[in-house]
Amino acid sequence: MSRFRFSLSKAELPRFFAPAGFSAFVGSLLGVFLGKQLSVWLASALVLLGIGLLILKRRASLVSAVALSLSLTLSLFALSYSARVEPYLPLAGKKAEIRGIVFDYPEEEYHKYYYPLRVTAVIGEDNRETVTNFQVRLSAVQPLSCAPGTAFTGSVKFYSFSEDGLYSRKNSNIAKGIVLGASVSDYEALSLKLPEKKSLETFWPEMRQYLKRCISRALPEEPAALLKAMLLGDRSGLSEEVESDFRKVGASHLLVVSGLHLSALCAFLLMLLRPLPLGRVGKNAVTAGAILLFLCLLGFPFSAVRSGVMLLLFLAADSLGREQDSLNSLGFAVLLICLLNPFAAGDTGLALSVLSTLGIITLHPLLFGGIKRRLEKWAVWRLGLSALCGSLSVSVSAMLFTLPVQLLVFGGLSFLAPLSSLLLVLPCTLLLYSGALCLGFSAAWPLAPAALPFAFLSGVLSKMILWSVQELGRIPVSFLPLSTQEAFFVLGFSTVSLCFFRLCKKDRIVKTVSVCLPFAVLLLAGLIEQTALSGGVTMAVLNEGSSSCVILMKDGEAAVLTLGGYRTSGALSVLERSNIRRLALLHLSEDSQEACEAAGKLLRRYEPGEIWAGEGLYLGKNWKQALGHEPGIYEETTQLSPFDGVTVSLEADRVTVRASGRKILIETGESGGGSCDILITTQRKSQVSASFVILETDEEQAGDAADETVLPACEGRLIRLKLDGKKLLVRREY
Numbered sequence: 001m002s003r004f005r006f007s008l009s010k011a012e013l014p015r016f017f018a019p020a021g022f023s024a025f026v027g028s029l030l031g032v033f034l035g036k037q038l039s040v041w042l043a044s045a046l047v048l049l050g051i052g053l054l055i056l057k058r059r060a061s062l063v064s065a066v067a068l069s070l071s072l073t074l075s076l077f078a079l080s081y082s083a084r085v086e087p088y089l090p091l092a093g094k095k096a097e098i099r100g101i102v103f104d105y106p107e108e109e110y111h112k113y114y115y116p117l118r119v120t121a122v123i124g125e126d127n128r129e130t131v132t133n134f135q136v137r138l139s140a141v142q143p144l145s146c147a148p149g150t151a152f153t154g155s156v157k158f159y160s161f162s163e164d165g166l167y168s169r170k171n172s173n174i175a176k177g178i179v180l181g182a183s184v185s186d187y188e189a190l191s192l193k194l195p196e197k198k199s200l201e202t203f204w205p206e207m208r209q210y211l212k213r214c215i216s217r218a219l220p221e222e223p224a225a226l227l228k229a230m231l232l233g234d235r236s237g238l239s240e241e242v243e244s245d246f247r248k249v250g251a252s253h254l255l256v257v258s259g260l261h262l263s264a265l266c267a268f269l270l271m272l273l274r275p276l277p278l279g280r281v282g283k284n285a286v287t288a289g290a291i292l293l294f295l296c297l298l299g300f301p302f303s304a305v306r307s308g309v310m311l312l313l314f315l316a317a318d319s320l321g322r323e324q325d326s327l328n329s330l331g332f333a334v335l336l337i338c339l340l341n342p343f344a345a346g347d348t349g350l351a352l353s354v355l356s357t358l359g360i361i362t363l364h365p366l367l368f369g370g371i372k373r374r375l376e377k378w379a380v381w382r383l384g385l386s387a388l389c390g391s392l393s394v395s396v397s398a399m400l401f402t403l404p405v406q407l408l409v410f411g412g413l414s415f416l417a418p419l420s421s422l423l424l425v426l427p428c429t430l431l432l433y434s435g436a437l438c439l440g441f442s443a444a445w446p447l448a449p450a451a452l453p454f455a456f457l458s459g460v461l462s463k464m465i466l467w468s469v470q471e472l473g474r475i476p477v478s479f480l481p482l483s484t485q486e487a488f489f490v491l492g493f494s495t496v497s498l499c500f501f502r503l504c505k506k507d508r509i510v511k512t513v514s515v516c517l518p519f520a521v522l523l524l525a526g527l528i529e530q531t532a533l534s535g536g537v538t539m540a541v542l543n544e545g546s547s548s549c550v551i552l553m554k555d556g557e558a559a560v561l562t563l564g565g566y567r568t569s570g571a572l573s574v575l576e577r578s579n580i581r582r583l584a585l586l587h588l589s590e591d592s593q594e595a596c597e598a599a600g601k602l603l604r605r606y607e608p609g610e611i612w613a614g615e616g617l618y619l620g621k622n623w624k625q626a627l628g629h630e631p632g633i634y635e636e637t638t639q640l641s642p643f644d645g646v647t648v649s650l651e652a653d654r655v656t657v658r659a660s661g662r663k664i665l666i667e668t669g670e671s672g673g674g675s676c677d678i679l680i681t682t683q684r685k686s687q688v689s690a691s692f693v694i695l696e697t698d699e700e701q702a703g704d705a706a707d708e709t710v711l712p713a714c715e716g717r718l719i720r721l722k723l724d725g726k727k728l729l730v731r732r733e734y
Helices: 013-034 036-055 060-086 086-091 169-175 200-218 221-232 240-248 260-272 279-298 300-319 325-338 349-361 362-377 379-383 383-400 404-407 418-442 445-473 482-503 508-534 571-577 591-604 621-627
Strands: 095-102 106-111 112-123 129-140 151-159 177-182 191-194 412-414 479-481 537-542 549-555 557-562 582-588 608-614 631-633 636-645 646-651 656-657 663-666 672-680 688-697 710-712 718-722 730-733
Touching: 013 036, 013 060, 013 260, 013 325, 013 349, 036 060, 060 086, 086 129, 086 177, 095 129, 106 169, 112 591, 129 151, 169 177, 169 482, 200 221, 200 279, 200 445, 221 418, 221 445, 221 571, 240 445, 240 571, 240 591, 240 663, 260 279, 260 300, 260 418, 279 300, 279 656, 300 325, 300 349, 325 349, 349 362, 349 383, 349 404, 383 404, 383 418, 404 412, 404 482, 412 418, 418 445, 479 571, 537 571, 549 636, 549 646, 549 656, 557 636, 557 646, 557 656, 571 591, 582 591, 582 636, 582 646, 582 730, 608 636, 636 672, 663 688
Parallel strands: 129 177, 557 582, 582 608, 608 631, 663 672, 672 688, 688 710
Antiparallel strands: 095 112, 095 151, 106 112, 112 129, 151 177, 151 191, 412 479, 537 549, 537 718, 549 557, 636 646, 646 656, 656 663, 718 730
């Protein structure tokens, strides 16, 4: 801790940025987690603590700096929330006519189009305009004829985002400046006026769109989508299946423009500038300018800004002949981000970027140094083992420091993360180089023919990366699931073990146990969770809006009883997180396009035991292409037994399950009356009586139903029912 001691002397002033930056990040995190009111109280207490310690003039300058930095960030969070968020939250659930400016191209997701819109005025019922300045995510079921800078006038309905969890959809959107969602309620009355002249605000989105088109012309669809994600930060072209594969193997960070991408492009640019007679300062200045332009092109995402600021500090230190302190550079970058945007810690990408970089800076030298001292005498050390161990050390360091986010946000840990890093970092780096050259030549149309060899190489590398991720994702039991309670227990135990490690510096046995025991506890908790998921009968209910998605699981096998909703990879994600090996039954409960896509994704990953569809279900051309199998057609009632001791009755608008002495009824439509132990329904006024009800519906339609019986339509919300035992065990996951 002595190296972080805060001092006002000129020599040690730069060391202030590490503790101040990380304190600002923690302050932003606390603000997002606690909310405005508690943030004000905590900020007041911390500022009194910091000032009091400074007045006492004791050797507590570091504590003072941390307390004041935390207080400053919490205060900025409370002020920003009061000014930029709180005044507009009452609009949620209301219809209004608005005026605004579309400032970017739309994202297509779940068969809808989402436009970033800056609302400039809200028109009341008396035609009085209220001048505003906030951003919404405008959704439309059909594309609108607009471009960046288009003036929008129309009637919309506002809605709020899910507030569950630290990294909820609400916090993530507020970090990006988006306060509310809005949906177009009257398409005929829309007024869209294209901008008469270009501006700097619209230049970067249009340039980004032009570069995307260049990539799409040069490469096939899937390789182009991968390259656009890695070079331009646009993941809209990636299928949910591909993103799920990257997430499962622990390689989703490769799809986010961050340190790896910017460092590789920066090194590549410096290599190209090496023959030019610009001198060290000139080359660094050109590279710094390129980094700033690249950040403008990307739209300043948090992870890229963090990496960009650190690279700019490195170039400045190199130009001045100074040695860079990576830890203080990281602290300065985080401090700058959190002071400019106190909501930034609510973005998962920033948290993963900061923690992984912190792990690489602090833990990697220790791990690699220890390995090197033991293996450098071997002949194979110089023949490639050194590079292999270095890459593995970097991957493990980043994975250990991002463990809290992985356990609490993603619900578990992928065993494949170190292996995927070893296999994918090199081809991804080569793809960045070849893709950058391909894009550069394609964008300058007179040089377009020179892009052909680089386009070919980029296509080969993209195909190889996608194939590798897909094959790695097929490895069984590669995900260690943990519940939220188990994750908190593991993290708390790890914190205590780390304290013992720090206190017992000379006792090697205690230090070894302190390091190894948390891993043993993590594995034990994961095995307990896996046993709980695989032992007996478990039912997973994934809320996908007003459609039903219910999965029955037992001993590594699954039966998909209803399949619907807007997130077409939802069911596949549940099966993969539960380490399901076989799909015993697939019931096609609705004929929507989303259900068709979801069924196709399941059947590409699993070989089904049986496929059934109702007589009234229309299986058109899309269904036949997606399935590749001939489903059985039932007319009235069909009874099946996907697992021992479990019977499933398929009927029109309902599925009845009998398992562990319980009767579960799943309603997909108005199925009439009856009674059961557990009811899962999309009908707000169901005629079925049950002792326990799960209502899959929109938040507006949920009404005043009891919280324990209602599952609101929040994206990514999952509920598990453990059917074995006398008491019904219910657990919500996110």
